[in-house]
Amino acid sequence: MEAERTLRDEELAGLADLAAQLRIDSIRCSTRAGSGHPTSSLSAADLLAVLISRHLRYDWSYPGNRANDHLIFSKGHASPLLYAVFRATGAISEQELLECYRQSGSRLQGHPTPALPWVDVATGSLGQGLPVGVGVALAGRYLDKLPFHVWVLCGDSETAEGSIWEALDKAGHFGLRNLTAIVDVNRFGQRGPTELEWDLDTYRRRVEAFGCRPIVVDGHDLAAIDEAFGQAREATGPTVVLARTVKGKGVPEIENRPDWHGKALEADQAERAVQALGGVRQIRVAGPRPAAAPPAPAAAGPPPELPRYEKGTKVATRNAYGDALRALGVRPDVVVLDGEVSDSTRADKFAEAYPDRFFEMFIAEQQLVAAAVGLRVRGYRPFAATFAAFLSRAYDFIRMAGISRADIALAGSHAGVEIGPDGPSQMGLEDLAALRAVHGSTVLYPSDAVSCAALVAAMADREGVSYLRTTRGKYPVLYDNGEDFPVGGSKVLRDGTDVALIGAGVTVHNCLAAADELAREGIDARVIDLYSVKPVDRQRLLDAVRDTGGRLVVVEDHYPQGGLGSAVLEELADLAEPVRVSHLAVRGLPGSGTPAQQMDRAGIGAFAIVGAARALA
């Protein structure tokens, strides 16, 4: 299966012919659609022709084959080229390519998504495909232990993203010899020259300094490309093929021009280009095949025995996160990542028990989330944690994970002003808003250790992006071991019909204290633990509205916008009956102080809740 080192003339001619087809098809589909990025496709056509003919081991009729190589277009805007590749391999038809590209309802979208079975992840936000590729390669090297290779086509513009350097750093750190980045250095970005243009030497030095092996090639020299890919496959570490290319290559009237990004050719231009390239072809590529498909990682095994806690004892939910992860470790598909704060998030509990399935990503939250997505591509159930505040560093990656419909579990510790003296930079105060707004996400915020452990277990089987918010401090265990905490559910901790106090996480404890005080005043307050922030327990809210005459106090350790309060209000928006919600949230900019001082100061402590309830009741 090794590529021969010397290509015969007829082989070279065949590759050139295929490259011409890839160019022609890139032009045809984008011109037909009236938009797209043909020039960015043309520069990389020779690279892809060689890759799919001689190096990419892929069973196009069975994308689920776990021995397949992976092909990720980090430069997702080169979708015409990717789809031209799919058509050359027979994965899609010429008709679909030409008629459906960029059309409403089509799977051939402007940028690739896993709506296509040969696409691992959605790309189109630059600098993300390579970090995800690192995650896929991590799985291959350390978990699957299979000989598949991960090939990532990158643009040169996207090397300005720090995330590319997080990825190469980690590729080197983990010795990912099964990863090859192919950088299409066509020297033009969207609006003109890139920062480094064709300064291949600087690219080379950067790649080398970050622990990867650079190979500089002429990206239109088929034999040189072939040689480079052959070396990459046999390398002892990660490889970066730095290919000097020409944007728009093969179509003289748009070649190497700074003003030809993201534009389809006009019909007459396209016709001339297709003629110049030798006319439409019907080449069908039969590239190398992988070995037989090995089995997927099994979720099977003994059912996890969740940790048990004694009611009333004080336990931090972040500790319960760690305990539950360790318990879930009996499942061989569960893997854990952390951003150099595992002694805070308590992911270290898993790391101690299952060091082979724990990945330390250091302080690189973008790569942390991207690696989780990559591990999920290989069928694992990744849990990735850092402080809630620092998940904001990876927000674009989480957004894209939502578009990829990647089943990943994220945990953010140290949420809210409750963290105390460290100050606002360390406080997650916008995480509920941000994570709720991710497509298909689940947002959970348990108030005690028992519910936290149960929700961690639920996340391991949940679809899409799940987010768990944990609390720094220790609070009493509220629930019995073994109690059920369905996603989308809630709990009533005190019954009452004068007013409903709705909290989640730490504010549930403040609501309980407030209810005690209110009871002394003769006000019967219902306390609802809305641990499932998205989806929210609509029926429980409707009951509360009905039973209390629409008197609700919602309390959250979060800024007022987009969090728990919004979740409740959005759910009740269409009700005909009147609902009055008193919304307590962190309205000022916090500073330092003890947790209790912080919560009181922010007006989310028991005292403020009592006042709000009194005013409503």
Place this chain on the structure above:
Amino acid sequence: MEAERTLRDEELAGLADLAAQLRIDSIRCSTRAGSGHPTSSLSAADLLAVLISRHLRYDWSYPGNRANDHLIFSKGHASPLLYAVFRATGAISEQELLECYRQSGSRLQGHPTPALPWVDVATGSLGQGLPVGVGVALAGRYLDKLPFHVWVLCGDSETAEGSIWEALDKAGHFGLRNLTAIVDVNRFGQRGPTELEWDLDTYRRRVEAFGCRPIVVDGHDLAAIDEAFGQAREATGPTVVLARTVKGKGVPEIENRPDWHGKALEADQAERAVQALGGVRQIRVAGPRPAAAPPAPAAAGPPPELPRYEKGTKVATRNAYGDALRALGVRPDVVVLDGEVSDSTRADKFAEAYPDRFFEMFIAEQQLVAAAVGLRVRGYRPFAATFAAFLSRAYDFIRMAGISRADIALAGSHAGVEIGPDGPSQMGLEDLAALRAVHGSTVLYPSDAVSCAALVAAMADREGVSYLRTTRGKYPVLYDNGEDFPVGGSKVLRDGTDVALIGAGVTVHNCLAAADELAREGIDARVIDLYSVKPVDRQRLLDAVRDTGGRLVVVEDHYPQGGLGSAVLEELADLAEPVRVSHLAVRGLPGSGTPAQQMDRAGIGAFAIVGAARALA
């Protein structure tokens, strides 16, 4: 004012004495507070002793002096050291240091914020101080043209953040010889060894490859440090001083230990440490002073003449953004940045007219926002733009800008499904939620060119983080030139009392079309253009509730969580009268299609609005 190259023995002794005081004070304040990061302060004490005594030109009694150097602690957790520096310079008293550190209401917070006049920006989210320093240095070199120097103390752990490499890349690209990063390589992060530990050679090669000059020093050799800083000040490009240090240096029982991060010493440990370091000192540093203060950049000049548009003609709001920026260019304090998409955001209109005040940050959104913050530190009014979707890449930076209360203007183009065929990766669909949840933010979403231009002008004088969302496609101009669009306001475009249709941006046009159709059916719909999403026009909403009997349709080109709908619901949460809100938003995952197809498919087009209004009315 140049540092002498050879330090006399008594000078070295004086520096050592000061370094001991900085260590002692770092220990004392954190032990007294019971939390903090003394060991991370101890490793850098010698670096700071030399810096403030001999290199940092700073008038401590006048932090507003524009000739002052800048000192940024990118490793914000070393706040004990920073505050010990402030006490050594006389900026704060010993009493404040000891009694107030990390206390409720104190300005000496766990991590530094501009609550202190000597602090430029809030730090504590790692990897941000250096990118902001790049912005400050950009101002110094290209706008102020003043000889101040920017000194940034970085941790070694934070070099794992891609943002550090975005920063060094830009420092090199812009030739920022007025910038020095000092990396405190103490080889331990929070939970153990850093990725590179003491591999100074790899650090050196990375820094060099990214276009900066590395100087490797023993971070406890006072003479070597002095020599390095002297070279840095005289350098022809950016310098990175890579200082090999020992965590906890000077306190044998915690020196060079992986398990001593973020912990205060116990009282007895602290006492022993202070003794070992020679006891409490009362040294007052008199370091070099800057030249006299030059004037700040003036907002004065001829009042900008905003662009004019003819009512009814079709103009994209992103074009109006560019037009308005160009008009604002008469103000010398207005500067513009873009993330390599200026032909899309239309920031290119400013770049053409005022190339000296335009900074191309290429595809590095984190650095884009950080540079804006840095330029604001120097008194400029920065406008930074990219696609709305890609601002999510910089969300942690925007969050921290909110904590810094930095007056920066952000613009996100290509919002929502309206962009058409490019697909979800390019669509801002969570930006309203994310930006609303930033402390002190303003969120604006104009529907036409006239209001867009007026709001851009308003942003130039707005406090805090302002965000403007613009639309890709062209829509009719709705307003007369010269009309007023106050932040926090709204417009009624059609009057009616059966139902109120509330939109912002592109959905205002869909609401107008729906109102026309409803009128044909005999339903009088009020149409409200809620261009100010935060703050929202409460009175207008109350009027609509009163006049329509609480019948509202809110329509947004955004996911349902945390956006325009939530803004309306949060504002009306406490009303006693019933309000029924029919909330139309993008609930599925979009694909490709034309703008009209996309909006119809998402259920935010005129047809869906008519249906929702009918159901309510």
